[in-house]
Amino acid sequence: MFKGILKEQTIQVGIGFVFIVVLLGTFILPEWMSNNFMYGLSRGLAVLGLMILWRTNLVSFGHALYYGFGAYAVAMAQKYLGVTDVFLRVIIAIAAAGLLGFVLGFILRRYREIFFAMLSLAFSMVLYGLLAKAEFLGSTDGMSISPSTMFGFELGRFGLFYFIGFVVILSLIFAHAYLRSSLGHLTTAIMDNEIRVEYLGYSVEKAIHIKYVISACLAGGAGGLMAAALGQVDPDSMVLWSVSGELVFVTIMAGLGNILAPFVGAIFFEFIRTYAYEFAPQAWQMIIGGTLLAIIFFLPGGLWSLFQKINPFKKEKK
Amino acid sequence: MATTEILKTTNLQKSFSGIIAAEDINISVKEGEIIGIIGANGAGKTVFVNMITGYLKPTSGSIEFNGKNITGIKPREATHIGVCRSFQVSQVFMSMTVKQNLMIAMSLSKKSGSALLDPIDDDILSKQCDKILKQYNIMKQKDLVVSTLSQGMRKLLDIAMAVVGNPKILLLDEPTSGVSVEEKFGIMDIVISALKESGTTVLFVEHDMEIVERYVDRVMAFYQGQIICDAPPKQALKDKKVIQYVLG
Numbered sequence: 001m002f003k004g005i006l007k008e009q010t011i012q013v014g015i016g017f018v019f020i021v022v023l024l025g026t027f028i029l030p031e032w033m034s035n036n037f038m039y040g041l042s043r044g045l046a047v048l049g050l051m052i053l054w055r056t057n058l059v060s061f062g063h064a065l066y067y068g069f070g071a072y073a074v075a076m077a078q079k080y081l082g083v084t085d086v087f088l089r090v091i092i093a094i095a096a097a098g099l100l101g102f103v104l105g106f107i108l109r110r111y112r113e114i115f116f117a118m119l120s121l122a123f124s125m126v127l128y129g130l131l132a133k134a135e136f137l138g139s140t141d142g143m144s145i146s147p148s149t150m151f152g153f154e155l156g157r158f159g160l161f162y163f164i165g166f167v168v169i170l171s172l173i174f175a176h177a178y179l180r181s182s183l184g185h186l187t188t189a190i191m192d193n194e195i196r197v198e199y200l201g202y203s204v205e206k207a208i209h210i211k212y213v214i215s216a217c218l219a220g221g222a223g224g225l226m227a228a229a230l231g232q233v234d235p236d237s238m239v240l241w242s243v244s245g246e247l248v249f250v251t252i253m254a255g256l257g258n259i260l261a262p263f264v265g266a267i268f269f270e271f272i273r274t275y276a277y278e279f280a281p282q283a284w285q286m287i288i289g290g291t292l293l294a295i296i297f298f299l300p301g302g303l304w305s306l307f308q309k310i311n312p313f314k315k316e317k318k
Numbered sequence: 319m320a321t322t323e324i325l326k327t328t329n330l331q332k333s334f335s336g337i338i339a340a341e342d343i344n345i346s347v348k349e350g351e352i353i354g355i356i357g358a359n360g361a362g363k364t365v366f367v368n369m370i371t372g373y374l375k376p377t378s379g380s381i382e383f384n385g386k387n388i389t390g391i392k393p394r395e396a397t398h399i400g401v402c403r404s405f406q407v408s409q410v411f412m413s414m415t416v417k418q419n420l421m422i423a424m425s426l427s428k429k430s431g432s433a434l435l436d437p438i439d440d441d442i443l444s445k446q447c448d449k450i451l452k453q454y455n456i457m458k459q460k461d462l463v464v465s466t467l468s469q470g471m472r473k474l475l476d477i478a479m480a481v482v483g484n485p486k487i488l489l490l491d492e493p494t495s496g497v498s499v500e501e502k503f504g505i506m507d508i509v510i511s512a513l514k515e516s517g518t519t520v521l522f523v524e525h526d527m528e529i530v531e532r533y534v535d536r537v538m539a540f541y542q543g544q545i546i547c548d549a550p551p552k553q554a555l556k557d558k559k560v561i562q563y564v565l566g
């Protein structure tokens with residue numbers, strides 16, 4: 001599955017990109033700026049998950065379900081098992097979201113288009129309702145997350161940043177390996193012609209289910225990392241429909257052209273949000289909306305298409 | 319020629335809310351046979367193909383393949399047991415190139431389980447793919463996006479994608495419709511010779527009687543959902559009912 005993958009240009013560029021972001025964030029930039037990089041890198045994972053679904057024309061308006069579920073899995077593991085190890089945290093977040101995605105996938109894989117989108121939204125609202133009511137998880141106030149550790153030592157902000165970079169690189173490798181595989185190529189094939197895929201002997205629903213679980217895992221991982229980075233989980237910033245909306249927003253803004261696009265888009269989004277909020281606390285949503293409109297009109301392929309235009313080594317689509 | 323029966327239908331019937339599209343279809347096909355299915359528009363040819371390949375569930379009756387009941391199976395199950403098809407309106411991946419189409423088809427038929435997670439463009443598969451592209455005379459177009467191709471090219475690709483699944487029996491729904499007169503025989507020469515070589519049983523729907531006469535061992539003529547004649551081409555094309563309801 002991973003044969004020769006480190007030789008692929010997409011991965012090499014991706015690793016370089018993550019290195020630069022992490023170095024900028026840890027050594028050069030002031031903290032508020034570096035936070036934008038750290039959050040953008042983490043949430044980019046969820047956007048990547050959304051993008052993988054999107055390539056099959058499946059748009060989830062409720063992906064905060066997995067993002068929040070991953071984050072709350074970290075919170076619960078801390079509360080009941082005392083887990084603060086950062087490796088365990090991420091593994092728990094990914095596994096929890098993946099499991100939930102596996103179960104719900106049996107239902108969602110039967111739906112397409114607006115039904116898929118709305119059903120996803122409905123599930124995320126159920127989770128929101130449950131969490132807002134759950135006293136033992138702090139209901140609407142949420143819970144605080146203690147600093148992450150690694151092998152028993154406290155990790156610190158820089159350490160966490162490196163770790164996030166590491167997880168992102170692993171995810172890039174995995175996502176690329178999946179998309180270049182036979183199964184991954186079904187991604188676009190299904191969007192193009194489901195009947196043909198069935199007559200080639202492969203179950204469309206199964207292919208979508210696999211993709212859905214991968215997507216859930218990525219979103220869950222993002223939630224787990226964000227819980228650790230923010231030191232806090234709560235339903236409004238993790239599971240509310242507006243969080244799902246933001247993820248969809250960033251996916252459109254970033255473009256589907258390349259697996260790096262979600263990270264570029266997510267970092268960009270953190271920046272415009274911070275700036276917009278600072279300059280126009282009353283009208284920051286308007287600025288964000290305006291940005292999206294500008295991108296849709298002038299860069300229909302998303303931010304990534306801008307990179308492609310100026311890219312010295314013209315990229316293949318992957 | 320082998321004489322084992324590969325396909326058999328018993329009292330096969332299909333109706334759509336009152337319209338009877340297939341009635342009392344009883345056929346028996348021997349391994350290696352090449353059969354032409356003829357009939358006017360709306361006679362029920364496509365419905366027949368759709369029932370055999372699992373696209374439509376018969377209302378009643380049964381289908382046996384190699385002695386096993388396969389009535390109402392799913393399309394992908396049909397593919398797995400070697401019952402494959404092409405389509406009247408080509409079902410290919412329009413947004414992809416010719417080679418990508420064929421690569422997907424080949425990798426799904428040759429790989430399974432975790433091998434599906436390997437990169438699609440491995441050298442061996444790619445070479446095999448080129449061989450088939452050459453065989454079907456679509457090598458020059460291999461990097462063109464399918465939506466830019468002519469009908470005839472799409473038909474060929476559609477058939478090639480069905481054939482790489484190593485079918486035991488192949489049903490082709492109007493392989494030459496939309497294909498120019500000059501291309502028709504070329505396409506059928508390519509397809510039929512490839513299939514004869516592998517001993518594949520073929521049923522193909524065809525409107526062009528020259529093609530039928532030239533390639534088939536036997537003709538099944540459909541009229542209003544029923545088979546009105548089942549005979550070798552010489553005999554069938556002279557049959558009174560066939561002349562009246564199919565050719566007339």
Ligand SMILES: Nc1ncnc2c1ncn2[C@@H]1O[C@H](COP(=O)(O)OP(=O)(O)OP(=O)(O)O)[C@@H](O)[C@H]1O
Pocket residue numbers: 334337338339357358359360361362363364365366406
């Ligand atoms: N899904 C369906 N729902 C309702 N009626 C159908 C359906 N599919 C086919 N029919 C009807 O069944 C009859 C047979 O159709 P079929 O498509 O098999 O014809 P055909 O012989 O393939 O004709 P053609 O040469 O035009 O392809 C027609 O009257 C058609 O209207």
Ligand SMILES: [Mg+2]
Pocket residue numbers: 363364365406491
């Ligand atoms: Mg037809």
